[in-house]
Amino acid sequence: MIMPPVEERLRPGPRTEAGPASMLCPDFPFAYDDWVKHPAGLGRLPEHALGTEVAVIGGGLSGLVAAYELMKLGLKPAIYEAGHLGGRMRSVTLEGHPDAVLDLGAMRFPPSSGTMFHYLDKLGLQTTPFPNPLSAASPSTVINLHGRSHWARTAADLPAVYREVNDAWTKTLQEQADMSLMTDAIRRRDTATIKALWNHLVAKFDTVSFHEFLASSPQFCSFEHREIFGQVGFGCGGWDTDFPNSVLEILRVVCTDTDDEHRRVLGGAQQLPLGLWTHEPTDLAHWPAGTSLAKLHGGEPRPGVVRIDRTGRGFTVEDSARGVRSYPAAIFAAQNWNLFSGIKADENLLPQATWTALERTHYMGASKLFVVTDRPFWLEKDPATGRDVMSTTLTDRFPRGVYLIDNGPDEPGVMLLSYTWNDDSLKVASLTAEQRFDAVLDALAKIYPGVDIRSHVIGPPVAVTWETQPHFKGAFKSCLPGGYRYQRRLSTQFMQRDAAPHHRGFFLAGDDVAWIAGFSESAVTAALNAVWGVVDHLGGATHPDNPGPGDVFDEIAPVCLD
Numbered sequence: 195m196i197m198p199p200v201e202e203r204l205r206p207g208p209r210t211e212a213g214p215a216s217m218l219c220p221d222f223p224f225a226y227d228d229w230v231k232h233p234a235g236l237g238r239l240p241e242h243a244l245g246t247e248v249a250v251i252g253g254g255l256s257g258l259v260a261a262y263e264l265m266k267l268g269l270k271p272a273i274y275e276a277g278h279l280g281g282r283m284r285s286v287t288l289e290g291h292p293d294a295v296l297d298l299g300a301m302r303f304p305p306s307s308g309t310m311f312h313y314l315d316k317l318g319l320q321t322t323p324f325p326n327p328l329s330a331a332s333p334s335t336v337i338n339l340h341g342r343s344h345w346a347r348t349a350a351d352l353p354a355v356y357r358e359v360n361d362a363w364t365k366t367l368q369e370q371a372d373m374s375l376m377t378d379a380i381r382r383r384d385t386a387t388i389k390a391l392w393n394h395l396v397a398k399f400d401t402v403s404f405h406e407f408l409a410s411s412p413q414f415c416s417f418e419h420r421e422i423f424g425q426v427g428f429g430c431g432g433w434d435t436d437f438p439n440s441v442l443e444i445l446r447v448v449c450t451d452t453d454d455e456h457r458r459v460l461g462g463a464q465q466l467p468l469g470l471w472t473h474e475p476t477d478l479a480h481w482p483a484g485t486s487l488a489k490l491h492g493g494e495p496r497p498g499v500v501r502i503d504r505t506g507r508g509f510t511v512e513d514s515a516r517g518v519r520s521y522p523a524a525i526f527a528a529q530n531w532n533l534f535s536g537i538k539a540d541e542n543l544l545p546q547a548t549w550t551a552l553e554r555t556h557y558m559g560a561s562k563l564f565v566v567t568d569r570p571f572w573l574e575k576d577p578a579t580g581r582d583v584m585s586t587t588l589t590d591r592f593p594r595g596v597y598l599i600d601n602g603p604d605e606p607g608v609m610l611l612s613y614t615w616n617d618d619s620l621k622v623a624s625l626t627a628e629q630r631f632d633a634v635l636d637a638l639a640k641i642y643p644g645v646d647i648r649s650h651v652i653g654p655p656v657a658v659t660w661e662t663q664p665h666f667k668g669a670f671k672s673c674l675p676g677g678y679r680y681q682r683r684l685s686t687q688f689m690q691r692d693a694a695p696h697h698r699g700f701f702l703a704g705d706d707v708a709w710i711a712g713f714s715e716s717a718v719t720a721a722l723n724a725v726w727g728v729v730d731h732l733g734g735a736t737h738p739d740n741p742g743p744g745d746v747f748d749e750i751a752p753v754c755l756d
């Protein structure tokens with residue numbers, strides 16, 4: 195690529211005042227949101243490369259963002275999808291109730307996901323606050339621990355011990371990780387300060403689990419405080435199922451305000467990937483006006499991939515309908531464990547160190563159980579207490595988290611009756627939706643005696659466990675202690691200048707090769723890295739006014755641990 199001088203590439207300089215929250219990832223603080231919004235676009239390809247087919251394996255958000263941007267650049271993405279377009283952004287409805295949408299995967303999005311919101315805005319999709327516990331969007335919250343319930347509108351209504359726990363968390367972050375400096379540097383987009391602070395934290399905490407981080411803090415010397423923290427967490431619910439994970443995963447979420455001010459997409463999250471599939475961008479290179487991904491594919495993506503070989507100067511991809519095609523470049527945007535089962539993947543696609551890092555990827559599990567109700571009955575008042583008959587609920591009982599979506603007083607409501615992760619998810623993985631429903635109702639009857647939830651339910655319960663879904667094998671990656679080196683290998687795989695020629699041209703995307711765990715912004719940014727990689731691989735370049743992640747890589751590269 196043609197490289198302008200360093201000082202021109204490091205745009206824009208740090209802000210003097212804190213801007214809005216941003217998922218400017220401290221490992222690699224590249225401003226993807228600025229990059230995609232810049233009028234110069236993401237780059238240009240040489241004339242002879244225009245119209246070239248590029249394989250995009252996986253039609254989730256990451257694959258669709260990559261394909262959409264490749265199409266805009268004048269390439270011809272060939273999307274392969276084994277299941278449903280949208281992947282883990284899957285929204286379903288019950289027959290006869292089109293407005294009661296169940297988001298089985300991603301459902302709440304922090305405004306700090308600026309790159310993802312760029313695409314939401316492009317498609318004109320509307321969002322509204324998500325009713326997280328104790329947030330203004332939840333009319334009320336019940337915390338039920340050790341068999342006792344506390345009802346609250348805000349955190350201030352909870353007993354003093356909950357405030358102690360909250361203070362302990364704030365102080366621990368400050369004392370152990372200089373969190374206010376970190377957050378301020380991210381909001382000011384002060385890359386130099388971000389790197390100086392974060393690189394130190396990576397070295398300090400790579401081998402430390404979330405639980406060890408808490409337990410070694412004087413603020414959390416009480417087991418009771420750690421236990422409450424594990425159940426109630428710091429925003430969207432309990433975090434104890436994350437306790438075994440690397441604390442770096444948690445610190446990334448905190449310093450980028452990823453756990454704050456969540457919003458949901460009205461009409462369902464799946465509209466984002468599906469919207470990219472049908473959208474007709476106006477700023478297209480090579481293609482005529484009116485071109486969309488759907489039209490380039492004749493309305494359907496190609497079937498799931500069963501084999502990928504490195505052949506000649508590119509890749510040969512075989513799909514489940516025995517279609518075989520070759521491409522000079524390929525983006526793999528399915529959860530990467532699919533490369534080990536279901537797909538016969540040529541060893542030569544990647545260097546051995548990258549295969550090892552893929553094998554070591556740690557995925558969280560997650561289950562959800564939904565029902566649709568005749569109306570948002572939970573807002574009715576209990577005559578004895580004057581309170582809502584049911585509330586957003588966090589509990590140490592089996593449902594763990596109950597979230598209530600109100601679509602209007604006379605409209606069917608949506609109850610996410612149970613949202614669980616890891617061990618809690620495994621406990622229900624072998625149960626049918628009906629069995630889960632019975633068990634959840636038993637548990638909730640102990641918290642809300644006298645509330646007849648079943649009488650309000652219309653239609654069958656809907657359940658999902660992502661670790662048992664064949665094309666996913668897990669909910670989302672979250673690295674274990676000691677995983678930083680693997681994560682670095684995967685997230686920087688798009689930089690192939692030092693790779694042997696026979697290891698170039700195959701790009702990993704998807705949220706599981708990105709830094710911040712469990713959020714769709716990561717699927718988007720990983721896709722954009724892969725787009726930069728493909729453009730570079732095919733002889734293209736970015737505009738000097740709008741350098742891409744690979745152009746500034748050396749200035750902001752993730753720190754190397756010895």
Ligand SMILES: Cc1cc2nc3c(=O)[nH]c(=O)nc-3n(C[C@H](O)[C@H](O)[C@H](O)COP(=O)(O)OP(=O)(O)OC[C@H]3O[C@@H](n4cnc5c(N)ncnc54)[C@H](O)[C@@H]3O)c2cc1C
Pocket residue numbers: 251252253254255256257274275276277278279280281282283298299300301302303304497498499500527528529532536537560561660665666668669670703704705706712713714715716717
């Ligand atoms: C339970 C849960 C809750 C979540 N909550 C949130 C949230 O609230 N907010 C948020 O921002 N993010 C959330 N996420 C994360 C978000 O859903 C993901 O980051 C994002 O959807 C990942 O997109 P992706 O394209 O990387 O992967 P995927 O969505 O997994 O897409 C990959 C696609 O590849 C396909 N595929 C697999 N194998 C093959 C094959 N052999 N050939 C072709 N195609 C194949 C799959 O069918 C799939 O469609 C959540 C995820 C889960 C599971």
